[in-house]
Amino acid sequence: MQLARVIATSAAVAATRSRNEKVAALSDTLREAVESGAPVEVVTDYLAGVLPQRRIGVGWRGMAKLPEPAESPSLLVTEVDAALTAIGVLSGQGSTAQRSAAVAELFGRATADEQAWLRGLITGEMRQGAGDGVMLKAIAVAAEVDELAVRRAVMLAGFAGPVAAAALTGGSAALDEVLLEVGRPLRPMLAASAPDIASALADGVEVALDSKLDGIRIQAHLDHGTVRLFTRTLDDVTDRLPEVVEAVAALSADTAVLDGEVIAEADGRPQPFQVTGSRTMSSADPDRVRTEIPLSTYFFDLLHLDGRDLVDVPALERWSLLSEVAPAHVVPRLLTSDVTEAEQFFADRLTAGHEGVVVKAPQAPYAAGRRGAGWVKVKPRHTLDLVVLAVEWGSGRRRGWLSNIHLGARDAETGELVMPGKTLGGTVTHPGWVPVGKTFKGMTDEMLAWQTERFRELQVADDGWVVTVRPEQVVEIAFDGVQRSTRYPGGVALRFARVVRYRNDKSASEADTIAAVQSYLPAR
Structure with a gap:
């Protein structure tokens, strides 16, 4: 499949406000990818405006001066993916010049439209209408499978590309085989919003209020002593957070997947978000930065424990197991059905310097990727x-x-x-x-x-x-x-x-x- 075909679909999706038309255009192209033998996972990422390699070390400055565009399209999706992968692994002495030469070679084969599109893809500034909801619907339509099955598979796999490839080549049976894997990030559960505590609580129904920390969301995977850490966007930041790795490795479990937050604190109070954020972004020596900006580790959910997946288990049971596995790292939490007590906890969290609270339903499963009533955040506006x-x-x-x-x-x-x-x-x-x-x-x-x-x-x-x-x-x-x-x-x-x-x-x-x-x- 030519890259120009993907770009044409992207343009068609961006040009219409109709969800049905977007889905139709995307699903047609996904089917065509299968028929042509193109890598479906790459085509899916491209249509969603996602760079499969995530980062390749090229920014706007690296694309400031490009060769004259080609007159007619010739680039294949496989060629572009291979070229971007090769650019991304360049490192060491002389890599800057090699990267510039590789970028020039790739862009020299691209038309003007392809050059503009590739710039947006590489910099993460793709402007089109293929949002996550539309893309998952398109995968379901193209593969003729249940959309809920696609959503669940994407939750467990983390990314839509591999799920699209499985669905379009193996149908529903292939989706059923997509399971939680320790060491592979899954999509995080998200919270809806409420203007105040009273709005977030139902009369007489017990809920949990978690302290909402203004830190970095972390998904921790423990596999027999080996630890991997992922951010909310599923980026691997294991090497940058050595003290978090130590905390997870010390837990009383052989295998586990935990959802939580890391935050910089001083004298018991949280530091500004940017202080914490600098730890996940810094390229400096992690052990040196660690002494300058130490992080505290908190967990609020447990998704897997010693061979047992827990995403479908009621939250109250997950929290009970979490308290056994990581008792020193559980986020401050209150179980109550009383609005006055909940409002006092909310006020106390704000006084302590935190963002607010997340109100959680004790019987809710872990439903990643969509905002729903299971979690509701409340923050002062x-x-x-x-x-x-x-x-x-x-x-x-x-x-x-x-x-x-x-x-x-x-x-x-x-x-x-x-x-x-x-x-x-x-x-x-x-x-x-x-x-x-x-x-x-x-x-x-x-x-x-x-x-x-x-x-x-x-x-x-x-x-x-x-x-x-x-x-x-x-x-x-x-x-x-x-x-x-x-x-x-x-x-x-x-x-x-x-x-x-x-x-x-x-x-x-x-x-x-x-x-x-x-x-x-x-x-x-």
């Missing part, structure tokens, strides 16, 4: 009134609408606004402006339509990707916190920003100041 200073054109279902808004805060001393300076794939130059953040979350279709019209009225420039606007429209933004940022000149960035409403009753001069944004920074 912060809001700021900021100004929209630029907007990005949407893609996929949002094609034709202005979507991702850039947010600015007012400088009370100079009267100037504080504005984002960077966008995807490049830099927007605005002397005197520094970033606060941007978001596309919380927008309804009605809001998207309104803001597209509104920001076209305020437009001062449009480069085809980002529309710069006059700083006049105030928007109320909810966010989970503010973190220090070395990426942005302003030194701060909002975490998990989302739109609450547009404030047509406020002028830009009434927007919150940069000092107000900075006041949410956690204490060092």
Whole structure:
């Protein structure tokens, strides 16, 4: 199968808002991959905008200067996958030059459309509509199997590609053979959200409240003394967390899979998220970094124990076994049916410096990959009134609408606004402006339509990707916190920003100041 065929499908998926049309286009291409002998798992990843190799050591800078594109398509999916794999394993002396030469060779065979598509794939900035839900449905349709069976298999396998290959070549019987494997990451269970404790609790029903830690989600696999650690995105970070490896290796089990969180603490209080995050991102010597930023290990679930899979077992039984296996590492937890007691626990967690709580159903199985009623997170909501200073054109279902808004805060001393300076794939130059953040979350279709019209009225420039606007429209933004940022000149960035409403009753001069944004920074 030619790469151009995959790209054509990606374009078709991005061009329609119809879920059925997306599924039809994807499933047709998956069937064609099987018929042509192409690697289905690779085609599936490509259609989902996922690089199978995850990282190959090439960023935007490595693709800044490329050869002239080919006039006609000739690249095969197998050739591209082999080339990217070869680039990813280059290391040692002379590898930079070898990598540049390999990138030039691959891109020299690609058409202009293929070059643009490959850039997006490699940098993780693919803009198309094949989300996880659509892709799993497409796999089920293409293989003529039950969608729930596909979802369960993907939960256990971690990635959709191998499941697509199994379903399309072996049908339902092959999906039944996809089981939890110690040492292979599975998808993590996710939590829905509630605005407050009362909303998350049902009258008279006992629930568990787990302390919600602002750390790094970790899935730990223990196999007869061998430990592997995976992040929420299923990246292997075993070598970067030696103290976590030691903690898991010391557990009273031969084989186990645990779900939890690691977090940097000082004097019993959590450190800012970035301190913890720097441990999973750092390429420095792990043992040296460990002494500078030690991590505490907490677990809140047990998915496998000594040959027994527990994902279908009620949570209360899983937690009981967890307390036996890792008694020193269980996350702070309260079992209660009393709203007042739950609210006090929530307040205590906030006072201790944590994010909030996760309310969990004691009888729920471990259902990974989808947000449901089994887990419900409750966090205090912060809001700021900021100004929209630029907007990005949407893609996929949002094609034709202005979507991702850039947010600015007012400088009370100079009267100037504080504005984002960077966008995807490049830099927007605005002397005197520094970033606060941007978001596309919380927008309804009605809001998207309104803001597209509104920001076209305020437009001062449009480069085809980002529309710069006059700083006049105030928007109320909810966010989970503010973190220090070395990426942005302003030194701060909002975490998990989302739109609450547009404030047509406020002028830009009434927007919150940069000092107000900075006041949410956690204490060092």
